[in-house]
Amino acid sequence: MQQQPCALPARTTLVVMGVSGSGKSEISQAVATALGWRHIEADHFHPPENVERMRAGIPLSDEDRRHWLDALCEQMLAAQAAGECFVLACSALKRAYRERLRQAVPGLQFVHLDIDHATAVQRVGARPGHFMPTSLVDSQFATLEKPAGEPYVRVVDAQQSRQALVADIQAWVRREATEAVSSQAQDMLDSEIDSANQAAQLGAEPIYEGRIARMFDRLTDGLMAVLMAFMVVAVFTNVVLRYAFGTGWPGAEELSRLAFVWLVFVGVASGMRRGELMTFRMIRDRFPLLAQRLVDSLSWILVAGASLLSALGAWNQVQFGWGNVSTVVGYPVVLAMLPVLASMLVLAILAVVQLVNLWRRTPQATLTQAHVE
Ligand SMILES: Nc1ncnc2c1ncn2[C@@H]1O[C@H](COP(=O)(O)OP(=O)(O)OP(=O)(O)O)[C@@H](O)[C@H]1O
Ligand SMILES: O=C(O)[C@H](O)[C@@H](O)[C@H](O)[C@H](O)CO
Structure with a gap:
């Protein structure tokens, strides 16, 4: 699907995050298609060594993820420079990783696909040919720092149907965009009133x-x-x-x-x-x-x-x-x-x-x- 130039002035960037098997790749792709936004798949930017580690059942370290996060920041900035809104599918398990992404794109929104351990194991196990082994699911949950309480975050139950998830995320994104636009409009109005007050004053x-x-x-x-x-x-x-x-x-x-x-x-x-x-x-x-x-x-x-x-x-x-x-x-x-x-x-x-x-x-x-x- 062809991406439309992003006309909305605010809330135009989204990360779909969660542990392995939560449905990041599939759901984020469907959301991006529904919104007409660019889709970025973080797995495509892991260096080959990271993929080999995971295939070998070795969890990634902070250091392993550092350059990968840098590459993702570049991808997000490139989408923005091209005037496109985007949806990034990225595990973003730790708060520090999310902060790194937010640093590059202020106001970045996150949807956390919250899933229970058993469902994640079942889904990862039912994906033949994927490099991620079920043995790594434990480490994914151990590393996860839930994003609740951080700015612009929505937590959804990843066990819902795909349609329900996409509809929920899409509605939230639109709501946030509308609120941001109206608060921008309010800010502009306030500043107009301020300057009018300054213009005509005692x-x-x-x-x-x-x-x-x-x-x-x-x-x-x-x-x-x-x-x-x-x-x-x-x-x-x-x-x-x-x-x-x-x-x-x-x-x-x-x-x-x-x-x-x-x-x-x-x-x-x-x-x-x-x-x-x-x-x-x-x-x-x-x-x-x-x-x-x-x-x-x-x-x-x-x-x-x-x-x-x-x-x-x-x-x-x-x-x-x-x-x-x-x-x-x-x-x-x-x-x-x-x-x-x-x-x-x-x-x-x-x-x-x-x-x-x-x-x-x-x-x-x-x-x-x-x-x-
Ligand atoms: N809501 C859902 N209901 C049932 N199955 C789902 C749902 N979402 C995704 N799946 C299935 O779960 C599996 C994992 O999904 P997906 O690859 O999108 O997860 P992921 O979080 O990207 O995993 P990873 O990080 O390991 O790549 C896939 O087979 C997908 O079809
Ligand atoms: O931060 C991580 O540990 C990785 O991003 C993993 O989440 C994998 O890339 C993914 O699970 C494989 O699909």
């Missing part, structure tokens, strides 16, 4: 610290608390008056709207000072350090420019609204423009401060500090 450090900053924070925090409390009380009072007493406070909506405008603009200035505004750095982070500084500088110049333009607009509105009053309460409408003007001026100043910071701090500090808004 600025890590405050722009400016010091006595004035502390005063500014106290002032803005206090102002926001008062505005918030006022809005809650105004809206709540109005609702209670309206539904409980059939009256109302006509100015509540207008004043809470005004408080909201103040809250937003005071909040923007406060958030900017603390470095808490959302920043996007996905593209900027791909530049070398110097280019990052230049991009950051340009970004802060744009922030300063845009803030100044907004301040100018707010100033024009202040002049225009001078003398005008609101319809319900009658407060001067410049009160709604003042927070915009003040906030935009603060933003422009902070942007200039940050521009200076950029070139005064070390490149590393600049890296964590920079905002591209």
Whole structure:
């Protein structure tokens, strides 16, 4: 059967292991055929001396198996280099042998054909012409270190029918491949989310610290608390008056709207000072350090420019609204423009401060500090 190029990105390598007579050769060949994977028969890579030893009833030693395992590693790597999945039939009796194979092919899967001594002896004895004598079955069991507990291992009862074994192994391989693919997909998704989180994040450090900053924070925090409390009380009072007493406070909506405008603009200035505004750095982070500084500088110049333009607009509105009053309460409408003007001026100043910071701090500090808004 012709091997298909191996399309699965994970769990594409399998060793069918066990003592002599467990059915490695036959079952692994059937599994390889069913999956369309390359079949590698480890017995074909024993040097002639090893075969002669076994024929003579002498168990192989670690040393005898060393070069054989090396040859098997080469075969597995060759299959992988050719882009083929493979099933290797190999006794792999000791943990150290399996580790040697895993070293060459990380993530290698093992199916252990677990068989009892009597069945193994019976099967080996019923194979006329094979070099392996039944006298060596004892030594096979003596050497065997079961793989239970090692990674990517399935133990199956080798006394089952051939069809049941092939179906079981095939299903396990497919399940493992699906799980590996979905966990790879999950990993990719996680890393996408991580990089998205890195791309859009809160600025890590405050722009400016010091006595004035502390005063500014106290002032803005206090102002926001008062505005918030006022809005809650105004809206709540109005609702209670309206539904409980059939009256109302006509100015509540207008004043809470005004408080909201103040809250937003005071909040923007406060958030900017603390470095808490959302920043996007996905593209900027791909530049070398110097280019990052230049991009950051340009970004802060744009922030300063845009803030100044907004301040100018707010100033024009202040002049225009001078003398005008609101319809319900009658407060001067410049009160709604003042927070915009003040906030935009603060933003422009902070942007200039940050521009200076950029070139005064070390490149590393600049890296964590920079905002591209
Ligand atoms: N599930 C099974 N039921 C009955 N007989 C089986 C089963 N699997 C394999 N056999 C038979 O058992 C004998 C040994 O099988 P096989 O040669 O595949 O084992 P092996 O583990 O590769 O042995 P060795 O390592 O000595 O080559 C063969 O005659 C095979 O037809
Ligand atoms: O590690 C081993 O002792 C050998 O690989 C044996 O398992 C034989 O090769 C096999 O049994 C003969 O078919």
